[in-house]
Amino acid sequence: MSKGTVVLAYSGGLDTSCILVWLKEEGYDVITYLANIGQEEDFDAAKKKAESLGAKKVFIEDLRAEFVEEFIWPSVQANAIYEDRYLLGTSVARPCIARRQVQIARQQGAQFVSHGATGKGNDQVRFELTCYAMYPEVKIIAPWRIPEFYNRFRGRKDLMEYAENHAPVNLYLMTKNPEDTCESPDVLEIHFTKGVPVKVINVKDGQSKDTPLGIFSYLNEIGGRHGVGRIDIVENRFIGMKSRGIYETPGGTILYHAHLDIETFTMDREVRRIKQGLGIKFSEMVYNGFWYSPECDFVRHCIDKSQENVEGKVQLSVFKGQVYILGRESPRSLYNEELVSMDVQGDYDPCDASGFIKINAVRLREHHRLQGEASSNR
Amino acid sequence: MSKGTVVLAYSGGLDTSCILVWLKEEGYDVITYLANIGQEEDFDAAKKKAESLGAKKVFIEDLRAEFVEEFIWPSVQANAIYEDRYLLGTSVARPCIARRQVQIARQQGAQFVSHGATGKGNDQVRFELTCYAMYPEVKIIAPWRIPEFYNRFRGRKDLMEYAENHAPVNLYLMTKNPEDTCESPDVLEIHFTKGVPVKVINVKDGQSKDTPLGIFSYLNEIGGRHGVGRIDIVENRFIGMKSRGIYETPGGTILYHAHLDIETFTMDREVRRIKQGLGIKFSEMVYNGFWYSPECDFVRHCIDKSQENVEGKVQLSVFKGQVYILGRESPRSLYNEELVSMDVQGDYDPCDASGFIKINAVRLREHHRLQGEASSNR
Amino acid sequence: MSKGTVVLAYSGGLDTSCILVWLKEEGYDVITYLANIGQEEDFDAAKKKAESLGAKKVFIEDLRAEFVEEFIWPSVQANAIYEDRYLLGTSVARPCIARRQVQIARQQGAQFVSHGATGKGNDQVRFELTCYAMYPEVKIIAPWRIPEFYNRFRGRKDLMEYAENHAPVNLYLMTKNPEDTCESPDVLEIHFTKGVPVKVINVKDGQSKDTPLGIFSYLNEIGGRHGVGRIDIVENRFIGMKSRGIYETPGGTILYHAHLDIETFTMDREVRRIKQGLGIKFSEMVYNGFWYSPECDFVRHCIDKSQENVEGKVQLSVFKGQVYILGRESPRSLYNEELVSMDVQGDYDPCDASGFIKINAVRLREHHRLQGEASSNR
Amino acid sequence: MSKGTVVLAYSGGLDTSCILVWLKEEGYDVITYLANIGQEEDFDAAKKKAESLGAKKVFIEDLRAEFVEEFIWPSVQANAIYEDRYLLGTSVARPCIARRQVQIARQQGAQFVSHGATGKGNDQVRFELTCYAMYPEVKIIAPWRIPEFYNRFRGRKDLMEYAENHAPVNLYLMTKNPEDTCESPDVLEIHFTKGVPVKVINVKDGQSKDTPLGIFSYLNEIGGRHGVGRIDIVENRFIGMKSRGIYETPGGTILYHAHLDIETFTMDREVRRIKQGLGIKFSEMVYNGFWYSPECDFVRHCIDKSQENVEGKVQLSVFKGQVYILGRESPRSLYNEELVSMDVQGDYDPCDASGFIKINAVRLREHHRLQGEASSNR
Known part of the structure; x- marks a missing residue:
């Protein structure tokens, strides 16, 4: 029975x-x-x-x-990283x-x-x-x-x-040792729409992928070939103990850097600041096992909303364990070359900066005044 | 007149x-x-x-x-990084x-x-x-x-x-191009007390530095030699515009990784979580120019307090633009090999984990119940 | 000309x-x-x-x-309150x-x-x-x-x-002095859908309102009659100085308490915790003048999302300057009388709590161990 | 045996x-x-x-x-309040x-x-x-x-x-029903040093207390007499269920309001903002049982540090369940009557505000530009 x-x-x-x-x-x-x-x-x-x-x-x-589309992609949007290191x-x-x-x-x-x-x-x-x-x-x-x-x-x-x-020695299955990787970089162009990669092109040989699984597998391959994404860390488990972890995340590391770049390029500063806090919370939830929870649903929704304008392409090179951002382009960039230029005045009046600074200093000067009084009263 | x-x-x-x-x-x-x-x-x-x-x-x-001791060191303690990239x-x-x-x-x-x-x-x-x-x-x-x-x-x-x-082309004064750096890594041992580096030893040649300025200059030299710490980013200025920045921070990058490692090794998980939030705030304040402000004083004090147990040494290699953490040791580590071991039961009863998980699931199951009711009421 | x-x-x-x-x-x-x-x-x-x-x-x-619907209602959803006091x-x-x-x-x-x-x-x-x-x-x-x-x-x-x-003395235009208000409370029932009030009923006389403007005006009237929502505070202006403010927000105060109650009743704990942080940010933005900003758009969207299940009715009494919550009901409540009862075991096994507590203590006991070692080494 | x-x-x-x-x-x-x-x-x-x-x-x-000095007082410093309501x-x-x-x-x-x-x-x-x-x-x-x-x-x-x-009906042991309390307010003056009450004086009859236990007991008595501090809430327990709680905290409620007032009066805006976040974390920790934990030690230390200048006296009236702040004085106030006055220009140049606002608008105008482009491209 x-x-x-x-x-x-x-x-x-x-x-x-x-x-x-x-x-x-x-x-x-x-x-x-x-x-x-x-x-x-x-x-x-x-x-x-x-x-x-x-x-x-x-x-x-x-x-x-579904793993790539429903789980990896939202983590890319979140710039998910646990304790500043683990992807x-x-x-x-x-x-x-x-x-x-x-x-x-x-x-x-x-x-x-x-x-x-x-x-x-x-x-x-x-x-x-x-x-x-x-x-x-x-x-x-x-x-x-x-x-x-x-x-x-x-x-x-x-x-x-x-x-x-499963012990450290043999753990690296996907990545080569950076000391043994090839001597010339691969240069990739990754295209994003709504914070999600939609195409990757290898500038050297013209190879290109445009399905989620295709993109992710290809980035794992390229990253692995160049020894990208190895870490040896001590992390804090949810159950309250510290443990050593040795990880390799070649494709994830490339995407982390590329997404961070296009996001900062296209997202308003203050939105980004709030989204950064949500991303940290998301990472903790996911690490701790709360993917399917009301709070993770909520945060994923908010992060997804933040990605509406995260669109454009990032050029980067992958070499000897490193990812270097070379440049970025976007139809929705908030970067305004004219505004930022030292030579063009445009709409921007530098005198306004004086007022801006002086008003920001009001509080600091008050604080100084109080401290002076405090010390003169002693 | x-x-x-x-x-x-x-x-x-x-x-x-x-x-x-x-x-x-x-x-x-x-x-x-x-x-x-x-x-x-x-x-x-x-x-x-x-x-x-x-x-x-x-x-x-x-x-x-004084620059190193009073300004760089507190930033190292804070893991200060602006918008996830700029040191x-x-x-x-x-x-x-x-x-x-x-x-x-x-x-x-x-x-x-x-x-x-x-x-x-x-x-x-x-x-x-x-x-x-x-x-x-x-x-x-x-x-x-x-x-x-x-x-x-x-x-x-x-x-x-x-x-x-001052334009990008010639900006890199301290770091070599990683493609041109030497083919063998340098291995360093960095010792920390209260979250601040107190000694660096080059394992290869035994060179050692133990003054703040000596340590920082040496790390700049080693990092520079291996092309560590170059970034090309778009950042958000305080005055509200995005601008492109090209930076090199060889010594700072080595210290960032080393400090992060020893900190996670020795600091309680929840203290670290709060301290991480304070570090982000610190970075924004410093970036925006509020080093001398009541809030920055306050946050520096809190961060300094958090570093009381951040003590020990980190071994790392520097190679082709990358910093690899090789290991760490500390007299104040919270890492407990026996506790974390799969083979030793010790004080830890795995049955407790069942209760832990089930209680954590109470809320999730309630949420599921409600959703079920909601959908069955439609 | x-x-x-x-x-x-x-x-x-x-x-x-x-x-x-x-x-x-x-x-x-x-x-x-x-x-x-x-x-x-x-x-x-x-x-x-x-x-x-x-x-x-x-x-x-x-x-x-439009003021009530597009500006007050989102603030009610946010539990918007500046520096813990100003509505x-x-x-x-x-x-x-x-x-x-x-x-x-x-x-x-x-x-x-x-x-x-x-x-x-x-x-x-x-x-x-x-x-x-x-x-x-x-x-x-x-x-x-x-x-x-x-x-x-x-x-x-x-x-x-x-x-x-505009000086303090005559500032109170809407509210009576609580010392002079009537001696019997009004009891109201406020109904919410998606975190927004949709109906108010005065239990005593059966009066009822169901348009946004009607509801808000009526709550101002009732609150005013009972002297609800007067504050005398010192607040921090955006431009960096402290100033004294004397405010009266009779309807807003009633809604603040009622919404807080129905929200806690229907919202998951962890969603609420994140939403609380967003509400604080929202309040600062609005206070500082950033209603029309990308970050405020974003946060309003997120808060609105959090309100999907905030539905039900709150009963409260208004008396002598105070709002007392008397009870609440909701078809989407996460409150489960059976689960919380001391007499019904149901699905909940109290032994699980032992495991929950012990696992939560792992970290605390490790910390104790370390401190013991530290002090015994001194 | x-x-x-x-x-x-x-x-x-x-x-x-x-x-x-x-x-x-x-x-x-x-x-x-x-x-x-x-x-x-x-x-x-x-x-x-x-x-x-x-x-x-x-x-x-x-x-x-010791309960008052070591446990209540730090909670007063923190403005500790769980889920916005429970003291x-x-x-x-x-x-x-x-x-x-x-x-x-x-x-x-x-x-x-x-x-x-x-x-x-x-x-x-x-x-x-x-x-x-x-x-x-x-x-x-x-x-x-x-x-x-x-x-x-x-x-x-x-x-x-x-x-x-222990059921709701008889729960109120300390407080009278506000409907039955006396018809004239008590007016109190509470003196604070480093964020902690050091003296209370009843303005009406001159009674005064200046030991921690004496102060706290007296505030409980006065608050109780006027029906202050009753709440009926649903709260989220740590173990994941919602429960109904009926609480009375007469003295704690008076102290909460008085401390909040003197704190805002004497503390820098940005320090307060950070401290507010720490106070929320402190409340969650304490509610969840983590008073003795490394993170709670850390946060208590930080909060205590923030209270250095929280000194002065608050006048308030207690009446029919309410606490009304009447005024405050402090030798360390950051409130500067001259600075804030409409009639005195002093050091403050209103033209600076134009620059301040325009620089704050740079980002908003950029956002508008982008949206305009986006919509004109559709």
């Missing part, structure tokens, strides 16, 4: 294979689900493995396009993956979902908050938080190997 | 030389003042030039040490220079100060707000905002040349 | 009458414009006076409905009045606008920023900043009287 | 008496601890009851003075009470602490975070989260009565 059906987020690796087997032992019917969000993976082999281990059904879902790659993938898992669970009549995230990490939170937000009655089985599971599997050599395979 | 004494911020260049002569023509006694904040300059030649043009007195002041080099220099100018004016009994900043830029504001804040009764003569001056000098070829000399 | 046409914001009082005459003396054709935003005024008398003083045309515009009455009126003035100027081919605001106040800024934002080429004549005008009129007795008439 | 010693936060009521007995049944030695923070309570009776129920030791601690009375009491409990536990060698807070409320969090922050190894027994306890006691009539006694 089955305890019910579980949809398990399955990676094909040893750990989720252990979970699959254990769930069956515990009396569940197990449906495995593997999302393709662009990672290198032998999906066929994973499918066969899951079937051979007794999965009742196997779902392999290509989420690449949120994995954080953004979780809600995308979990959303589909929950859809499968509902559609397959499964009351349970399960995953292989550990009990000290962020991914468990990101995964589960998405599940609860979209399927509030769901029951979640997190084996790495269940003593019967983790006491049994913790010491196993093969799982240790799994851990090793 | 003299109209009074003016202390003129004098650069030795053509434009402030014109101002010097013009002020004399207008009937003022002129004292010139040239601050050494580390720029390349022939100070002797400038002195002679000022004297030959009729300066009553010539002050050449070495402000390098505020010049912005921070203005209050340092103007402070001394005002001191000279008071001490010399001068009622007037003057400068060569243009009428559309930020520097006029930074300069004058400092003057008004520290010497509220001072009278400021800003020739580039006075029609009699600028109508007369605007078209002059030599002044045009001055402008050209 | 006329210097051109000026549209003058005319109040019918002595000061703007002086301005009218002076502008004519200076050689302008003068069109007067008087906005009715609900103030007590003899508009006919003002019209006649303007004509008799030589106004070329006289516009009297009833802006009451922004006048600040919100200025852009409404100036917008129409600019429209008249454009339509009448006038290149100039003029107003009677003083040179030290906020109103000049609010007025003129609106004009520049909507009619960038407009020329503004602000006589109180023009030495020929203010040196001539400053000492005049009649103008002094004008000033007196 | 005892399981160990528990220090129980004991109220003398039925619920904590049940807990006391249950803990003994479970095999613990129980020390009871009752904090006097100013509530009405028969402490002797509580002591006898605890002893008769088998408490091994009974601590009754008078924390009134944080209970929230601030928890850390004060729990701190002493933890001290007793350490000193008595107790490994356990226990409390009677429910599993859905905020108080459990406030209590326990304080315990973990100050005594990380402590074990907490929260019976209302332990099924064996709450399943047994939940239905009991006497506990139900306990709940009723």
Whole structure:
């Protein structure tokens, strides 16, 4: 008699294979689900493995396009960056993956979902908050938080190997070491509409991409070739501990710089200031797992609104781990060469600046007066 | 009969030389003042030039040490960065220079100060707000905002040349082009106490510096050699226009990355979040010219307080325009390897994470319930 | 030969009458414009006076409905309050009045606008920023900043009287002294849709209003009768000085409390937190005169978005200067009596709270550990 | 054989008496601890009851003075207010009470602490975070989260009565109904130094208090007599649910208004703006139970710094539930009557305001230009 059906987020690796087997032992019917969000993976082999281990059904879902359009693009609009350095790659993938898992669970009549995230990490939170937000009655089985599971599997050599395979040394899968990259830069032109990249052109060879997935994959390739986007950081997890993270985000890094540039070029200063604060909040929410939350919906809406005029193209070079902005053009630029020129007076009367400064100084002079009085009274 | 004494911020260049002569023509006694904040300059030649043009007195002041300690160091503590990109080099220099100018004016009994900043830029504001804040009764003569001056000098070829000399092409004085830099990285170890660098060691050759000025100059040298810290941006000036800026901040860029790293390593997550907001405010104030203001005093105090535990050393490599953090150590680290380890349970019970997540989901599930009701009522 | 046409914001009082005459003396054709935003005024008398003083045309515009709908309502949605106390009455009126003035100027081919605001106040800024934002080429004549005008009129007795008439003593025009108000409360029910009041019912006598202007006028009347919304404050003007302000906002105060209540009842906690920050920014913008600015447009849009679920009714009593919230109801409430009850367990497992608290304590215990180490090392 | 010693936060009521007995049944030695923070309570009776129920030791601690000085006063400095309405009375009491409990536990060698807070409320969090922050190894027994306890006691009539006694109807213990309060106001003068009240004088009868506890108790008495500080709100608990709260904070409400007034009078505008943001953060932290946290320490320090010049006296009247500010005086006021006067020009040149406004309009006019272009291109 089955305890019910579980949809398990399955990676094909040893750990989720252990979970699959254990769930069956515990009396569940197990449906495995593997999302393709662009990672290198032998999906066929994973499918066969899951079937051979007794999965009742196997779902392999290509989420690449929706991942880029619905999750990466809003993060680009937000200039999302956690604690000033981390571009949120994995954080953004979780809600995308979990959303589909929950859809499968509902559609397959499964009351349970399960995953292989550990009990000290962020991914468990990101995964589960998405599940609860979209399927509030769901029951979640997190084996790495269940003593019967983790006491049994913790010491196993093969799982240790799994851990090793994810350790820093081999982590860089997409990017070359900048010391070993080629000696000539690639020069790209990235076109934006409403804060979202719509085309990338490689100036050198004329290659061009204009679908979201095409653009993002190409930027990952170019960025990777030049060693762009590697970081080694200590970050603050949502659950309250500091952890070391080693990340590579080649395409994301290029887009971060390009978007920042076109945004500053086309967006009013004060709008940008407010939007910057919203972007920081967005990053914290996403990092902490609140993609599907009323506040993240709200902030995404506001950020999207701010991007109405973020349009134009940015030219940049990618070289030895660096992204250099070379220039930008926009039909909606607020940059006014004549206004800013030292030689053209135009509409601008420099005498106004005297008044501007003096009025700004009123408060400072009052403060000085008070301090003088205070010190003369002592 | 003299109209009074003016202390003129004098650069030795053509434009402030014109101002010097013009002020004399207008009937003022002129004292010139040239601050050494580390720029390349022939100070002797400038002195002679000022004297030959009729300066009553010539002050050449070495402000390098106080510039680093009192202005750069607090900016490092703040991770000061304007509009996510500009490290505020010049912005921070203005209050340092103007402070001394005002001191000279008071001490010399001068009622007037003057400068060569243009009428559309930020520097006029930074300069004058400092003057008004520290010497509220001072009278400021800003020739580039006075029609009699600028109508007369605007078209002059030599002044045009001055402008050209400050144009983008030749702007990079400190940094090499990353394409031309040496092929092997320098590896540095930077030690911090209370958020301020106290020593730098070059791991390769053992060179070491431990005075503020020594450290900062050395980082400028190393950063410059590897082409670190060049940016080409469009920024928003305080007076409301966008302008293009090309900057190089080699030492500042190294320090920005190193400080960010040691800070995240040693500072509590939530303190950091509040401090990040204060740092953004600090950057805006400094950019806009409010270094000497009650709010900037206040924020500097708060940021300084936040740095109490920011202590330790960061290892980094500098290569081809990039700064890579290699690692960090601290006696006050909040990073706890055992706590974060997947293999050691220690004090941490992973079951608690389930409760943590479920309580965080209460709100999300309520939101879902409401939306469901809303849609079923339609 | 006329210097051109000026549209003058005319109040019918002595000061703007002086301005009218002076502008004519200076050689302008003068069109007067008087906005009715609900103030007590003899508009006919003002019209006649303007004509008799030589106004070329006289516009009297009833802006009451648009003032409430387009300016007051967004402020209610924002819970707009400046420096924690001032409900922004006048600040919100200025852009409404100036917008129409600019429209008249454009339509009448006038290149100039003029107003009677003083040179030290906020109103000049609010007025003129609106004009520049909507009619960038407009020329503004602000006589109180023009030495020929203010040196001539400053000492005049009649103008002094004008000033007196605006002095604190007689300022309260709408509200009774709470000590003299009636001894029984009025109980109102205010209905909101999308954060905006759509109906008010007086529970005692069944009176009801359901147009924006009707609602607002009625709340002013009820609030005034009970002495609601008087404040005596010192505030910080945009131009950098502190000034004393005595205000009465009877209807606005009732709406502030009612909206705050229904908003908290229906809005997600974290959305509210972000929206609270936006509301503070909005208040500063409006106070400073930036109603018509890209940032204010943006923030209004975001706040409006946040109000989608702010629907329901609030019951309150108005008595002796106070507004007491008695209760609230909403079809979109996030308040869940069952969830919050001590007696019903429902879906909520109190054990989860233990995990929630322990995970929240991870960071605090780490901090304690570090401090212990630090002190034991001393 | 005892399981160990528990220090129980004991109220003398039925619920904590049940807990006391249950803990003994479970095999613990129980020390009871009752904090006097100013509530009405028969402490002797509580002591006898605890002893008769088998408490091994009974601590009754008078924390009134430290509660006011170390917890209320910093909240006054912060203008602490949660979600724009709740003055944080209970929230601030928890850390004060729990701190002493933890001290007793350490000193008595107790490994356990226990409390009677429910599993859905905020108080459990406030209590326990304080315990973990100050005594990380402590074990907490929260019976209302332990099924064996709450399943047994939940239905009991006497506990139900306990709940009723805390229900809204009888909640107002300190304040009279404003409809029944006396017909003449009390007028008070409150003196502040560094943002903290140092003296209160009743202008009518000359009564005066100048100790923290004396001041706070007196303000509670006066406020209570006039029905000040009652609110009926829905608030957002930290654990994610909305709950209804009915509070009375008579003295706190008077202090909130008085402090706000003297603060605005003496504090620079921009410092205040930053401090306002910190105060909001402080309120959230305190409400959520993070009084003892690195971020709350940091923010308290910053807020305290901001209060250096907050000095002077405020006159106010208290009447029918309202607090009216009548006036303020300060030796450190930034209010400058001459500067703000319409009749005195002084140092202020109104022409400067023209420049100030025009420069502020640069950005708005640019925005208008762009929009015009955008629409003409359509």
